[in-house]
Every structure is written in C-alpha cells, then in structure tokens.
Amino acid sequence: MSVERINVELGDRSYPIHIGQGVLSNAYSYLEPHLVGRRVCILTDETIASLHLQTLLSALEGQGLRIETIIIPPGEREKSFERLQTVLGQLLDANFSRADTLIALGGGVIGDLTGFTASILKRGCNFVQIPTTLLAQVDSSVGGKTAINTPAGKNLVGCFYQPKLVLADTDVLATLPVRELKAGYGEVLKYGLIDKPDFFDWLEAHGADVLAGDPEALAQAVSICCQAKATIVKEDEFEHGRRALLNLGHSFGHALEGLAGFDGSVLHGEAVSAGMLMAYEYSQSLGLCSGQDVERVRAHLLALGLENLETLPEIVRADPDALFAYMMRDKKNKDEDLALILAKGIGQAYVEPQADQASVRAYVHAVCEAR
Ligand SMILES: NC(=O)c1ccc[n+]([C@@H]2O[C@H](COP(=O)([O-])OP(=O)(O)OC[C@H]3O[C@@H](n4cnc5c(N)ncnc54)[C@H](O)[C@@H]3O)[C@@H](O)[C@H]2O)c1
Ligand SMILES: [Zn+2]
Structure with a gap:
C-alpha cells in the first residue's frame, strides 16, 4: 500500500501530512527536508514510549542528529501549567534552540502540550507531529490548535501554531486499545x-x-x-x-x-x-x-x-x-x-x-x- 501525501495549504506555513503503513520506520526521509538545526527532542508518554519510541529512534539514528527524549506519564492531567513549565525548563536547561525540532510522538494530549511548548520556546521552535491515536491522526495533529487545561476548563490556554510536518503511520494504531480506537x-x-x-x-x-x-x-x-x-x-x-x-x-x-x-x-x-x-x-x-x-x-x-x-x-x-x-x-x-x-x-x-x-x-x- 502506498503512502499518501496531503498538503495543508497555508501559504508559507503550508505543510505535508504523510499517511500510511511504515511511515514511522522511514521517519528520517520525511523529516530531513524540514530540519533546520541537527538537534531533535521527542516528547512522548510512557505507554507510547514502550511501544513505538524505539522504531522512531532507530529511524533517526545514524543520520548525524543529536536526539533527546522527554517521557511523561500518560493522561489528560499532563496538559497542565506544571507540566508545561517542567518541559520548558528541561529544554532551556539543555539550551534547545529555535532551529531545533520538537517532535510530538503521541495522542492529542502529547500533541497539544508539545505544540504549545514549541510555540513559546524562544518565541517558537521547529515542530513536527507524529500522531499515534486515531483521534490525533484525523483531528488534533492537523490544523495547529495547541493548548493546555486549567482549573477553569479544558484547552483554555493555548494558541494556533502549525507543525512543519505530520506523519500518520496507520500501523501504530494496531496497539491502541479498542476503546480509544x-x-x-x-x-x-x-x-x-x-x-x-x-x-x-x-x-x-x-x-x-x-x-x-x-x-x-x-x-x-x-x-x-x-x-x-x-x-x-x-x-x-x-x-x-x-x-x-x-x-x-x-x-x-x-x-x-x-x-x-x-x-x-x-x-x-x-x-x-x-x-x-x-x-x-x-x-x-x-x-x-x-x-x-x-x-x-x-x-x-x-x-x-x-x-x-x-x-x-x-x-x-x-x-x-x-x-x-x-x-x-x-x-x-x-x-x-x-x-x-x-x-x-x-x-x-x-x-x-x-x-x-x-x-x-x-x-x-x-x-x-x-x-
Ligand atoms: N488540537 C486539536 O485540534 C485537538 C482536537 C481534538 C482533540 N484534542 C485534544 O486531544 C486530547 C485527546 O487525544 P487522544 O484521544 O489522542 O488521547 P491521549 O493523547 O490521551 O491518548 C489516549 C491514550 O492512548 C495511549 N496511546 C496513544 N497512542 C497509543 C498507541 N499507538 N498504542 C497504545 N496506546 C496509545 C496514550 O498513552 C493515552 O493513554 C484531548 O486533550 C483533546 O483536548 C485536540
Ligand atoms: Zn473533538
């Protein structure tokens, strides 16, 4: 089955979505044209890390990239000011620059948190979405809405910040619990x-x-x-x-x-x-x-x-x-x-x-x- 490419046409902020089987294990070939700096940080959660992080790491290894990972617990609770602050602190301590690329590997929670982080880190760093839930592949990874939750309600703090690329590997959905699917x-x-x-x-x-x-x-x-x-x-x-x-x-x-x-x-x-x-x-x-x-x-x-x-x-x-x-x-x-x-x-x-x-x-x- 071939990999399909769909373009989100937004002038100089346009970006492609690649959809199909095996996209994750070929991630570097899709990512390469969108890299500015040679540093990449993958933000994901513990569940996804145990299932799919290695495939992504293997795809990026040996390409002269400096790769880091931030792994947080799963769940909606992580879309919080506290988690945002921790993640920003980790990236700033590591001197992550605007040219470096933040990759969201996960569902809508990871995508929304990572996108918002990318939008405000040094006024905006390079950002890529690798959605791993059906919801994230068909909805949250496309369109640039990012957010965290506050006690006043869901998604009330956030902004529009488009990714440079979306990689929707349908193979990763095989591990998704039926209820999530x-x-x-x-x-x-x-x-x-x-x-x-x-x-x-x-x-x-x-x-x-x-x-x-x-x-x-x-x-x-x-x-x-x-x-x-x-x-x-x-x-x-x-x-x-x-x-x-x-x-x-x-x-x-x-x-x-x-x-x-x-x-x-x-x-x-x-x-x-x-x-x-x-x-x-x-x-x-x-x-x-x-x-x-x-x-x-x-x-x-x-x-x-x-x-x-x-x-x-x-x-x-x-x-x-x-x-x-x-x-x-x-x-x-x-x-x-x-x-x-x-x-x-x-x-x-x-x-x-x-x-x-x-x-x-x-x-x-x-x-x-x-x-
Ligand atoms: N930005 C937008 O436009 C937009 C649109 C819709 C929803 N959202 C947001 O998306 C969030 C919901 O996203 P979601 O439904 O993807 O939930 P989620 O990100 O919480 O993921 C659901 C669960 O599935 C696990 N998981 C993810 N991928 C997996 C895989 N391949 N195999 C096994 N387990 C996996 C995760 O660890 C998590 O426990 C909400 O916060 C919602 O507000 C945003
Ligand atoms: Zn929805």
Whole structure:
C-alpha cells in the first residue's frame, strides 16, 4: 500500500501530512527536508514510549542528529501549567534552540502540550507531529490548535501554531486499545456528518473494517478525514467562521465530558459521538432535519457499539440544568449567545451562532429525563 501525501495549504506555513503503513520506520526521509538545526527532542508518554519510541529512534539514528527524549506519564492531567513549565525548563536547561525540532510522538494530549511548548520556546521552535491515536491522526495533529487545561476548563490556554510536518503511520494504531480506537472513530464520523454524505455512506459499509484495524480501510478513513480537515483549515485557519463546523457534537459533548468530571469515565470521542446524535435530535426537534436522518446516525452508532446518551454513565444525565449551564460556557459562544452546530440532514451541518436557548434547555431536559 502506498503512502499518501496531503498538503495543508497555508501559504508559507503550508505543510505535508504523510499517511500510511511504515511511515514511522522511514521517519528520517520525511523529516530531513524540514530540519533546520541537527538537534531533535521527542516528547512522548510512557505507554507510547514502550511501544513505538524505539522504531522512531532507530529511524533517526545514524543520520548525524543529536536526539533527546522527554517521557511523561500518560493522561489528560499532563496538559497542565506544571507540566508545561517542567518541559520548558528541561529544554532551556539543555539550551534547545529555535532551529531545533520538537517532535510530538503521541495522542492529542502529547500533541497539544508539545505544540504549545514549541510555540513559546524562544518565541517558537521547529515542530513536527507524529500522531499515534486515531483521534490525533484525523483531528488534533492537523490544523495547529495547541493548548493546555486549567482549573477553569479544558484547552483554555493555548494558541494556533502549525507543525512543519505530520506523519500518520496507520500501523501504530494496531496497539491502541479498542476503546480509544472507537473514541477516535467519533471524530471520523464527524467529517461525514458535517459535509461528506458520501463518506457517511462509505462508513456505513466500511466503518466496521476501520474499527477492526483493516489497514486499507484505516488508511482510507485517515486520508479522507485529513483532506477534509485540511480544506476547512485552509479556508478558516483561525476559526472566524467555517472551522467552527469541526465542533459538531462538541457543545453537547464537552458538557457530557464536563459532568463526568474528566476522570476517564467518558472519553472525548465518546462524548462527541453522543453529542453528535444530540445535535441531530435537537435539529430534528426544530424541523431542520428528518427523523430518518436521526435514525441513520443512531443506527450507525449502535451497529458499531459507539456511545450514545443511554450508554454513558448515569451522572451525565442526572442534572440537565448543569448540562445546559456547561454548554453556555462553551468557547464558541459570544456575548450571552449560545453557538451550536446544527444539521439540515446527513452531511449538511451549519453554524448557528444564536441558538434558541429555551428550546435547547427544553431538549436537554427532555432527553435527560426520558433516559
Ligand atoms: N488540537 C486539536 O485540534 C485537538 C482536537 C481534538 C482533540 N484534542 C485534544 O486531544 C486530547 C485527546 O487525544 P487522544 O484521544 O489522542 O488521547 P491521549 O493523547 O490521551 O491518548 C489516549 C491514550 O492512548 C495511549 N496511546 C496513544 N497512542 C497509543 C498507541 N499507538 N498504542 C497504545 N496506546 C496509545 C496514550 O498513552 C493515552 O493513554 C484531548 O486533550 C483533546 O483536548 C485536540
Ligand atoms: Zn473533538
């Protein structure tokens, strides 16, 4: 199977994404044109280090590079000021320069933390993403959003900082726990539901192959998603408009995650799957999309064993007022308005900057109380 190349076109900040099998073991050939200095630091977590770091190190050895590694514990908790400070301290102590290259080898946690670190280290150093989860390959490694969490909420401190290169090796997904693969699939499905009805059809036929780890199906899904994300990011890099479509299911989803307490009981992609179904159900309640469309979404989630509101822990349904209040604090909102991504059908999502708050609240009450 050949390796596919997709370009994210952003003028002088454009960069390629290479997708396919064996990309990690050939990392040097992809990396070489993007190196400025000869020093490289790989930031990863303990789990990924035990599985995939050696493959990357072997690929980079013998090329005259000075290679360092920073290995942190896994988990969302690491996207913190404390970890950022420690990592920056390690890099500064080692006199890491702007010309040197910071490589994120990991999921969205590592990618977001490394990207933010790279953006502020000496006002910005060279930065490469090597995503190792399905979620990171189809979403977080592309588009340049970086962030850490604070006690006030997730991803509230960060910036836009594009990588120089993204290497998505679909082989590394073989070691990903099924639950993580399914969570990432939520973001895959999102692209079909936003504006790719043909891709939704394809997922209805091949989604099970993607989740079974079929290499062709995985590579095809990752390519289609990266192309879709690259197109949206090119049109609206800083999320003034269209890029907000990528938040389909996320206003409901973030609230579900928030109520669960970010303790791992509800993964981001699980909340997004349930949140997308809620966005479709709410759209139907306004007469925007048909009941058949909602049923297709629900049937797909059920067929693949993905999360919906019923399958999430009871705590997310226990307090509809708290769920609604969480949605009102979403980053997309302006002034006192509630911004939502709604749908007129499968693949026909649009941004509604001023959703009707009374009907959203009523819908949230109705679904929580019915289940
Ligand atoms: N920047 C963006 O645009 C963007 C978009 C979506 C999500 N995010 C962020 O991404 C994060 C979630 O990312 P995630 O879902 O990748 O989670 P994650 O980074 O926490 O990874 C999930 C788990 O899988 C393990 N893992 C990673 N790769 C593995 C592999 N190949 N084999 C075995 N285990 C592996 C990790 O150690 C971790 O325990 C959140 O913090 C979210 O806010 C960012
Ligand atoms: Zn997401």
